[in-house]
Amino acid sequence: MPTENKKGKDKILDAARIIVEESGTSALTYKALQLKTGMSKGGVLYHFPSREALVREVNSHLAFKWEAEIKGEAQNHNDVYSVFRAYSRNLIEKKVAPKSSF
Numbered sequence: 001m002p003t004e005n006k007k008g009k010d011k012i013l014d015a016a017r018i019i020v021e022e023s024g025t026s027a028l029t030y031k032a033l034q035l036k037t038g039m040s041k042g043g044v045l046y047h048f049p050s051r052e053a054l055v056r057e058v059n060s061h062l063a064f065k066w067e068a069e070i071k072g073e074a075q076n077h078n079d080v081y082s083v084f085r086a087y088s089r090n091l092i093e094k095k096v097a098p099k100s101s102f
Helices: 004-023 030-037 039-048 051-073 080-094
Strands: none
Touching: 004 030, 004 039, 004 051, 030 039, 051 080
């Protein structure tokens, strides 16, 4: 079971992801995080003393979750081809593949 610190940090990271998805990166402020998480500014600053630290951690958090999701979808997570097929399916289904400019 995660510690209170880990739960607070994950709560902030999940809130940050939602804020960026809904309103873009410029909306990612300490005030927005306070409102979304119900935490105090000091609580948010305890975990992320700078916006740069927050953005870096959000990126790592999302990458880790995505990798775990892909490995979970792969029939055999030790087989590179199975993981690649899961990765490809994930890109297509979520429509995150790069779009052509043509």
